[in-house]
Amino acid sequence: MKILHVSPSFYPATFWGGPIFSTKAICDGIAAMPDFSLRVLTTDAAGLAVSDRVRRVPMGYPVHYAYRIAGHSVAPGVLWHLPAAVLWADVVHLTGTYSFATLPTLALARGLGRPVVWSPRGALQATQDWPDAPRKTAKRLFERAAQKLRPKGCVLHVTAAMEAAQSVARLPDIRTAVIPNCVSIPPLVGRIFRPGGALRLMYLGRLHPKKGIDQLIAAMDRLPDCVTLDIYGSGDAAYEATLRAAAAEYGTRIRFHGPVQNAAKTLAFARADLFVLPSHSENFGIVVAEALAHGLPVLTTTATPWRRLDLIGAGVCIDPLQDDLAGAIARLGAGDLAGMGAYGRDWMIRDFSPEVMVARFAALYRSLAADEPQMVQA
Structure with missing residues (x-):
């Protein structure tokens, strides 16, 4: 079976965080299966600036990086190669929502009778859920066009029931x-929680207002001096400057480290x-899964799809609008952090391994190609 992935960016464009790694994990797993052949059509975008271009690495399957000329994903080469690529495929997997290639891919798939798995990667949910989402009128027009252009055999891939409800809206x-x-399960390493009585908090991800980092910084004012916060990631320069200014009064209790990957990320979780x-x-929230896989307890909010944290015993979810963040940190930090970390890691091994995710996608592709979408909900 032939699978075409169309994406506005692709590994090693790690600037965009979790979705890049997840898409690569899908492709790696599917390409390794003997009854699948896979190709990727993407751009060479590696960051916000047009000059930010990926340094290509061997993938083990064909990846065409079209030359970006503007915006996040404007690359005419994608359109040049798209018709032949869609014609080749049995199933098209489209990643991204308000992107340069989204509408052309949907239209070509419809015209050529190809089923589509469409992964919006949270963009629809964010537009629906986030009051300050930009360009809402233009996005609504884009969505209406997508509704008219998408093929009958189009299935929206979502990562949680919460995303499904808000995307279908x-x-x-x-x-x-x-x-x-999925999340890669790293080797288990010994760690000492709360060394010397300290409580080391960690945030990792994009620096964006919707992440609530400003509230986390503000919560430090009500936590004792033994509590420190390490912030890993990058975002809009002006917003990052605002966060750094708010954190300045706390001195070395709050540290900004920029983006981290691979061994540096593993070390950050270990500390x-x-x-x-x-x-x-x-x-x-792939970073939640990564933290749990590293044996680290998690505190997050009910605005994420991680409410089972409490049930599993791996952390806690709080209401971001009503609950006391500082109080929740203090209570959780005084608990059995090692036990919570062990429960979370076991949960990731059981339900979120790459093998489990890839098997589900393979079944979805097969069902769409056979016009028997048993995995699909209306």
Whole structure:
């Protein structure tokens, strides 16, 4: 079976965080299966500036990086190669929502009779859920065009029931398939929680207002001096400057480190006692899964799809608008952090391994190619 992935960016464009790694994990797993052949059509975008271009690495399957000339994903080469690529495929997997290639891909798939798995990667949910989402009128027009252009055999891939409900509010009557993202399970390493009585908080991800980082910084005012916060990630320069200014009064209690990957990310998790993601909106939150896989307890919010944290015993979800963030940090930090971390890691191994995710996508592709979408919900 032939699978075409169309995406506005692709690994090693890690600037955009979790979705890049998840899309690569899908492609790696599917390409390794003997009855699948996979190709990727994307751009060479590696960051916000047009001059930011990926340094290509071998993938083990064909990846065409079209030359970006503007915006996030404007690359005429994608359109040049798209018709032949869609014609080649049995199933098209489209990633991204308000992107340069989204509408052409949907239209070509419809015209050529190809089913589509469409992964919006939280963009529809964010537009629906986040009051300050930009360009809402233009996005609504884009969505209406997508509704008219998408093929009958189009399934929206979402990572949680919360994302499904909010995405369908933007695209009524579209079918959905819920397949959570996966997380790589790192080797288990020994860690000492709360060394010397300290409590080391950690945030990792994009620096964006919807992530609630400003509230996390403000919460430090009501926590004792033994509590420190390490912030990993990058975002809009002006917003990052605002966060740094707010954190300045805390001196070395709050440290900004910029983006981290691979071994540096593993080391960052190893040096923390509690991962905090006080987000106002999250379609999945792959960093939560990464923290849990590293044996780190998590505090996040009910605006994320991680409410089972409490049930599993791996952390806690709080209401971002009503609950006391500082109080929740203090209570969780005084608990059995090692036990919570062990429960979370076991949960990731059981339900969120790459093998589980890839098997679900393979079943979805097969069912769409056979016009038997048993995994799909109306």
